[in-house]
Amino acid sequence: MTKTNYLIETRGLTRRFGSQLAVDDLDLHVPAAGVYGFLGPNGAGKTTAIRMLLGLIRPNDGEVRLFGQSLTGNHQSLMRRVGALVESPSLYPHLTGRENLEVTRRLLGADRNLIELALATVKLTKDADRRVREYSLGMRQRLGLALALLNQPELLILDEPTNGLDPAGIHEMRDLISRLPEEFGVTVFLSSHLLGEVEQIATHIGIINEGHLLFQGTLGELQSKQQTLLTVGVKQVDAATEFLANSGWSVERSIDDLLNISTKTPDDAARINKLLVDRGLEVFHLAMSQRSLEDIFLSLTNGAGRSG
Amino acid sequence: MSLARALHAELLKLKRTLAFRVVFVLPLLIALLQFLVILRTKTYARGFNLWQTHPTNSFQIWAVFMMPLLIALVTALLNGIEHSDKQWKHLFALPVPRYAMYFAKLILAQGLILTSTLVLAVSTAIVGVAGTYLRPELANAGPVPYVWLAKHAALVWLASWLIIAIHTWISMRWSGFPIALGAGIGGTFFALFAAGASLGKYYPWLLPMNIFIEGRFATALLLGIGGGIVAALLGCFEFTRRDVM
Numbered sequence: 278m279t280k281t282n283y284l285i286e287t288r289g290l291t292r293r294f295g296s297q298l299a300v301d302d303l304d305l306h307v308p309a310a311g312v313y314g315f316l317g318p319n320g321a322g323k324t325t326a327i328r329m330l331l332g333l334i335r336p337n338d339g340e341v342r343l344f345g346q347s348l349t350g351n352h353q354s355l356m357r358r359v360g361a362l363v364e365s366p367s368l369y370p371h372l373t374g375r376e377n378l379e380v381t382r383r384l385l386g387a388d389r390n391l392i393e394l395a396l397a398t399v400k401l402t403k404d405a406d407r408r409v410r411e412y413s414l415g416m417r418q419r420l421g422l423a424l425a426l427l428n429q430p431e432l433l434i435l436d437e438p439t440n441g442l443d444p445a446g447i448h449e450m451r452d453l454i455s456r457l458p459e460e461f462g463v464t465v466f467l468s469s470h471l472l473g474e475v476e477q478i479a480t481h482i483g484i485i486n487e488g489h490l491l492f493q494g495t496l497g498e499l500q501s502k503q504q505t506l507l508t509v510g511v512k513q514v515d516a517a518t519e520f521l522a523n524s525g526w527s528v529e530r531s532i533d534d535l536l537n538i539s540t541k542t543p544d545d546a547a548r549i550n551k552l553l554v555d556r557g558l559e560v561f562h563l564a565m566s567q568r569s570l571e572d573i574f575l576s577l578t579n580g581a582g583r584s585g
Numbered sequence: 586m587s588l589a590r591a592l593h594a595e596l597l598k599l600k601r602t603l604a605f606r607v608v609f610v611l612p613l614l615i616a617l618l619q620f621l622v623i624l625r626t627k628t629y630a631r632g633f634n635l636w637q638t639h640p641t642n643s644f645q646i647w648a649v650f651m652m653p654l655l656i657a658l659v660t661a662l663l664n665g666i667e668h669s670d671k672q673w674k675h676l677f678a679l680p681v682p683r684y685a686m687y688f689a690k691l692i693l694a695q696g697l698i699l700t701s702t703l704v705l706a707v708s709t710a711i712v713g714v715a716g717t718y719l720r721p722e723l724a725n726a727g728p729v730p731y732v733w734l735a736k737h738a739a740l741v742w743l744a745s746w747l748i749i750a751i752h753t754w755i756s757m758r759w760s761g762f763p764i765a766l767g768a769g770i771g772g773t774f775f776a777l778f779a780a781g782a783s784l785g786k787y788y789p790w791l792l793p794m795n796i797f798i799e800g801r802f803a804t805a806l807l808l809g810i811g812g813g814i815v816a817a818l819l820g821c822f823e824f825t826r827r828d829v830m
Contacts, residue, residue, distance in 0.1 A: 328674075328829070328830075331674075331677075331678040332677070332678070333674055333677055333678060333828070333829040334828040334829065334830070335828065352680075353680040353681070353682065354680070355680075356678060356679060356680040357680040359678070361675075361678045363674050363675070363678070364671075364674075365670070365671070366670070366675075367670050367671055367672040367673075367674060367675035367676075368670050368672075369598060369666055369670070369672070370669070370670070371600070371601045371602060371666070372597070372598070372600060372601070376597060376600065379597060380594045380597050380598060381594075381675075381679065383590055383593045383594040383597065384590055384591060384594045384676070384679055384681050385590075385679065385680065385681075386586075386590050424675065
């Protein structure tokens, strides 16, 4: 893939808040078409990165490029091609849903019929003339999405769009987002702290933790990282942990004193068993299992991406 | 073009807001007060001309007290709707220059204060005419001083530009309603003490009142307009460089 195919490209993007490094040397490569899931636990730096992508805050270092052009000096022309929903939707509660869209339409100088199109896309036509203060959280979120879609953007940036929604609302929003690339040809850049929420719709994944990008690639590439997990029970658990770690195996000790070891092939199980027995350590349990994407995400983020 | 679009959007945001209502309510309160004073005054001296005192009284109450408070209230309400749901992040991610958003807010605030001052002028005229009908001893007051009313409405409004610019910036900079309103109350309160001091000539919250004080007129007008423009440009400079959290 050539660089010009990236809709979003950041180079060494860095932002500090006082002494705290919120985003560190971030190199994002978001290709055109599809859904890019930007994953990370709360406080990982996702929102700070998104705010820099939209020009809401300035980086201390590095560059943001959208559609192959630098954001610096081209903010307005680039934002004409971008729609965004950052955290909770920004709405005027005293106005109706339609009037909220009209405010943004006036600012954009956009065509009037785009309002009806945006309302229909998010299924709010029926409630468009109710005041927003009467809207449910899910309706507000959908109106926020309609605002982002109003100018028919090529790139849609959504920051935690399902935050605070009930399961039905999450399902509805996820369904809506997954339809956008195919129906409107829009590329979606979607942040979330839950892998389960994006793995069903994302074609590409970026994982960030403590400001660092830990993984970036297709969902298939992330899945190829799926490893077999060998669980071993040994009587001399301290000695076994030290011995295996010194032998180069990645060992995690569980709370019930079993050892979890990442392996690549079933032969590894036999090899580890032989190593332990030859060492005089008494093995009483051996079991193999597949690590899920969630496990990989948790392991990459040191468990901080746990949903709760 | 961007500014015209931003102003068009601002007008829609005004719908059903308190900001739009107070613009009419506050000057009408002064008119009501003046109406009661005219009615309740026991006797008028022979040859008393209502138009020589009534418009000046109304405008001075307006300039020293109601207008600065109205400016604080209107700017706080206009910008409060942007802070409540963190609208700035949505607005700043749109392809609209920030200066256009800033000046749209400022111009709308100026427009509302001008409207309110004109409501005062019109209601002052109506109350005066009503007074001449209800109190026969005031019947020889002569024609309504339309030119005086229009001229002073314009002058008081021009002298208020600096206060409008200061309050626009404060209410955009800080999200809390108490900060914006506190600045207005504080500014107006200290104006009572500054009025007699020589430096009161330059005190922003006294400039509209200074239009009526001999020796302070030119400073009030120049500082009101010039200071208003400079403060607006400085506020805009800060606004366009702000990080939106």
